[in-house]
Amino acid sequence: MSTARLSFPRPPARPDQAPDFSAIVVPQAGALPVPPPDLDAGASRPFATGMIRVLDDDGRAVGPWAEYLGDLSAEPLLRGLRDMLRMRAVDRRMLNAQRQGKTSFYLQCTGEEAIGCGFQRELSPGDMNFPTYRQQSLLIAADYPLEALMGQLYSNDLDPLQGRQLPIMHSARDHGFFSISGNLGTQYVQAVGWAMGCALRGTGEIAAGWIGDGATASNDFHSALLSASVYLPPVVLNVVNNQWAISTYTGVAAGQSETYAARALGYGIPALRVDGNDYLAVIAVSRWAIERARNGHGPVLIEWFTYRVAAHSTSDDPTAYRPRDEAKAWPLGDPVDRLKTHLILRGDWSEDRHRQAEAEILDEVTTVQKAVEAHGTFVDPQPISPAEIFRGVYAEPPPHLRRQRQEMGF
Amino acid sequence: MTMIEALRSAMDVKLASDPSVIIFGEDVGYFGGVFRCTAGLQARHGEERVFDTPINESAIVGLAVGMAAQGMRPCVEIQFADYVFPAYDQITQEAARLRHRSNGQFTCPLVIRMPTGGGIFGGQTHSQSPEALFTHVAGLKVVIPATPHDAKGLLIAAIEDPDPVIFLEPKRIYNGPFYGDHSGKSVPWASHDGGEVPEGHFVVPLGQARVHREGAGVTVLAYGTMVHVAEAAAAAAGVDAEIIDLRTLLPLDLETITASVQKTGRCVVVHEATRTSGFGAELIAEIQEACFWHLRAPLLRVTGWDAPYPHAQEWDYFPSPARIARALLEVGKD
Numbered sequence: 001m002s003t004a005r006l007s008f009p010r011p012p013a014r015p016d017q018a019p020d021f022s023a024i025v026v027p028q029a030g031a032l033p034v035p036p037p038d039l040d041a042g043a044s045r046p047f048a049t050g051m052i053r054v055l056d057d058d059g060r061a062v063g064p065w066a067e068y069l070g071d072l073s074a075e076p077l078l079r080g081l082r083d084m085l086r087m088r089a090v091d092r093r094m095l096n097a098q099r100q101g102k103t104s105f106y107l108q109c110t111g112e113e114a115i116g117c118g119f120q121r122e123l124s125p126g127d128m129n130f131p132t133y134r135q136q137s138l139l140i141a142a143d144y145p146l147e148a149l150m151g152q153l154y155s156n157d158l159d160p161l162q163g164r165q166l167p168i169m170h171s172a173r174d175h176g177f178f179s180i181s182g183n184l185g186t187q188y189v190q191a192v193g194w195a196m197g198c199a200l201r202g203t204g205e206i207a208a209g210w211i212g213d214g215a216t217a218s219n220d221f222h223s224a225l226l227s228a229s230v231y232l233p234p235v236v237l238n239v240v241n242n243q244w245a246i247s248t249y250t251g252v253a254a255g256q257s258e259t260y261a262a263r264a265l266g267y268g269i270p271a272l273r274v275d276g277n278d279y280l281a282v283i284a285v286s287r288w289a290i291e292r293a294r295n296g297h298g299p300v301l302i303e304w305f306t307y308r309v310a311a312h313s314t315s316d317d318p319t320a321y322r323p324r325d326e327a328k329a330w331p332l333g334d335p336v337d338r339l340k341t342h343l344i345l346r347g348d349w350s351e352d353r354h355r356q357a358e359a360e361i362l363d364e365v366t367t368v369q370k371a372v373e374a375h376g377t378f379v380d381p382q383p384i385s386p387a388e389i390f391r392g393v394y395a396e397p398p399p400h401l402r403r404q405r406q407e408m409g410f
Numbered sequence: 411m412t413m414i415e416a417l418r419s420a421m422d423v424k425l426a427s428d429p430s431v432i433i434f435g436e437d438v439g440y441f442g443g444v445f446r447c448t449a450g451l452q453a454r455h456g457e458e459r460v461f462d463t464p465i466n467e468s469a470i471v472g473l474a475v476g477m478a479a480q481g482m483r484p485c486v487e488i489q490f491a492d493y494v495f496p497a498y499d500q501i502t503q504e505a506a507r508l509r510h511r512s513n514g515q516f517t518c519p520l521v522i523r524m525p526t527g528g529g530i531f532g533g534q535t536h537s538q539s540p541e542a543l544f545t546h547v548a549g550l551k552v553v554i555p556a557t558p559h560d561a562k563g564l565l566i567a568a569i570e571d572p573d574p575v576i577f578l579e580p581k582r583i584y585n586g587p588f589y590g591d592h593s594g595k596s597v598p599w600a601s602h603d604g605g606e607v608p609e610g611h612f613v614v615p616l617g618q619a620r621v622h623r624e625g626a627g628v629t630v631l632a633y634g635t636m637v638h639v640a641e642a643a644a645a646a647a648g649v650d651a652e653i654i655d656l657r658t659l660l661p662l663d664l665e666t667i668t669a670s671v672q673k674t675g676r677c678v679v680v681h682e683a684t685r686t687s688g689f690g691a692e693l694i695a696e697i698q699e700a701c702f703w704h705l706r707a708p709l710l711r712v713t714g715w716d717a718p719y720p721h722a723q724e725w726d727y728f729p730s731p732a733r734i735a736r737a738l739l740e741v742g743k744d
Contacts, residue, residue, distance in 0.1 A: 036670070056582070110428035128480075130476075158511060160515075161511065161512065161513045162513050164511055164513065165511055169511070171511070171513070171515050171516065172511040173515040173516060178516065179480070179508060179511055179515065179516050180510035181503065181511075183499055183503045183504070186472065186499060186503065186504050187499060189468065189469050189472030189473060189476070189500075190473070190475050190479070190504070190638055191476060192469075192472075192473060192476065193473030193474060193475060193476025193477045194476035194477065194479065194480055195476075195478040196476070196477060197476065197477040197481075197482050198475060198480070198524060200432065200458055200482070201480075201482070207476070219468055219496065220468055220469075220499075220500075221471060222466075223466050223468045223469035223472055224469070224472075226464055226466060226469065226471045227463075227464070227472075228431060230463075230464060282532075287629075336474060392509050392510045392513060392514050392550055393509070393510050393549050394509070394549065394551075394572075394573050395509070395517070395572035395573055398617060398661030399617075399661060399664065399665075400661055400662065400664070406711050
């Protein structure tokens with residue numbers, strides 16, 4: 001008789017059970033040092049299996065990575081807080097708009113705001129992100145006009161993509177944001193190709209690839225890591241581990257891997273694992289990794305450890321597969337609350353000012369939303385010309401597309 | 411010049427004249443490719459312009475998409491068209507749509523070269539003709555030359571094109587034209603008009619077919635190796651065939667095709683690829699729509715059989731001059 005049995009990874013808790021994150025080890029803030037910029041894969045093992053954290057449970061910034069950031073003035077931290085509040089307000093308003101039928105689809109990044117907001121503020125003009133659909137926080141922190149962002153969601157005449165793409169599949173070249181594909185993983189190897197182009201052309205720019213924990217299972221994750229390992233281009237490879245791939249528990253993508261970060265070590269790429277709900281850890285590690293890439297030390301992988309508080313998308317109901325209150329039990333807390341606590345502790349912020357800022361930002365976002373909705377929504381459509389379907393399939397329309405456009409009546 | 415030398419010359423001309431052109435793929439660097447198409451290019455233009463990649467087709471094309479989006483002009487090689495499938499996602503969902511989906515913010519001026527077709531005893535993984543899997547994709551251009559002259563002119567045009575181009579190289583005629591008789595003596599390109607290739611820069615525009623042989627009896631639509639096999643078949647059958655070498659399958663030169671079929675009233679389509687949903691089906695649909703009232707006989711196809719490409723039975727699979735001749739005589743009956 002065979003003793004071979006298959007493994008089918010299961011989450012620690014299902015909807016009828018209490019949330020259970022007891023298996024997640026949360027190291028003390030400040031425990032890990034700042035490695036030299038030429039860190040190699042072997043020496044990065046403690047960083048790939050541990051977790052870089054700066055903010056402790058009381059909201060103090062502690063340890064070598066806090067020192068690495070130096071004497072921060074309040075300004076960049078307050079800007080980071082406002083970025084996250086703006087992100088949260090946009091998500092809230094757009095989710096609401098979808099519920100009202102004004103757009104066909106939306107997808108929030110609740111709980112993950114610190115990662116994109118912090119990383120983007122450390123990039124320079126000309127650097128290019130290759131994002132997934134849950135990195136709208138990069139656009140917010142790149143000061144991308146909300147009119148364009150919302151216009152895309154409503155597919156109206158403010159949409160820079162003229163209705164061609166599913167809502168949330170933004171493209172914003174001038175804001176360092178590559179065109180999003182719904183086919184997961186493809187962008188990761190493209191980021192490596194873009195970074196190779198930066199090195200070959202000597203532009204001094206870098207690329208940043210983004211992928212979720214679920215899509216690390218895709219073949220292009222391997223393609224990207226192998227290519228980055230072979231050619232050593234200036235690329236930062238980000239893995240946002242938010243624990244869930246729609247309904248699939250992260251263990252199904254991870255298998256027996258120790259961490260997602262540790263996967264890079266087999267490719268000879270150094271990797272760091274970071275508390276993704278800690279805005280200070282995000283900006284510190286982003287700065288270190290981006291500088292390292294720009295200074296010619298090659299690729300680096302960062303696993304941002306976080307939790308997807310929201311549903312996967314407006315087409316998803318997470319209560320069908322995980323405990324309703326799982327987010328509340330998440331051991332790394334909420335990124336907005338943690339930065340707020342830190343700023344209050346520093347004497348640079350207060351509960352009152354926070355409430356006031358939340359209200360002001362929500363007002364600002366709502367005002368833009370109303371103005372954008374005046375250009376048309378799914379409820380009150382002002383359609384873009386159907387002839388747009390044919391524009392840009394090629395640089396010049398070939399005869400068969402001209403014939404088809406005429407057949408359509410344009 | 412052989413077709414291999416012509417392709418090499420095209421890449422050499424573009425590497426020398428345009429710093430954004432870059433070439434990579436499996437074995438293409440130091441060694442110069444398993445078919446030698448890139449031989450000497452690394453030595454001449456440097457490792458940053460011509461280099462080897464891991465055996466990872468989705469990376470070859472995925473990296474090229476990232477570079478092309480930035481404004482470079484990668485011309486990458488897939489070692490055999492049979493190996494392209496790991497890159498199919500990157501080609502069809504990414505390269506083909508980048509211009510459209512980003513509303514022109516990002517474009518993809520990229521060439522993907524790959525040896526195609528049979529006739530070299532390659533069995534089922536070195537003989538396939540996957541052109542229809544690319545002509546079905548909006549945003550791609552699909553090119554296949556039948557002579558060294560056209561190979562060079564079309565490849566330069568493809569590298570200069572602002573959109574992604576699938577460049578299929580009929581490997582059976584890399585070194586000489588092939589007339590369908592595998593037991594016969596091989597003929598070098600040196601003895602063929604199509605082997606006369608200009609030095610330096612010249613272009614054969616994409617989207618233009620070529621009348622390979624003028625005739626009045628029946629139109630034959632072919633591309634790649636089959637242009638020459640059809641020529642031999644028509645001669646053997648004594649049919650006054652007008653043979654059209656399509657050269658570009660997407661976008662298709664429908665004007666040249668319909669002018670010929672309206673003149674002859676008869677048409678045979680020949681390709682190596684499997685029959686069902688093959689590119690011949692598209693050609694026949696277009697012809698019946700444009701030429702129905704000129705037709706004097708049913709349109710016929712001579713293609714590979716709907717079976718995996720065989721090894722030992724290759725010459726029972728490959729469309730032979732005899733099969734093509736039978737079709738020419740059949741379609742010629744009143």
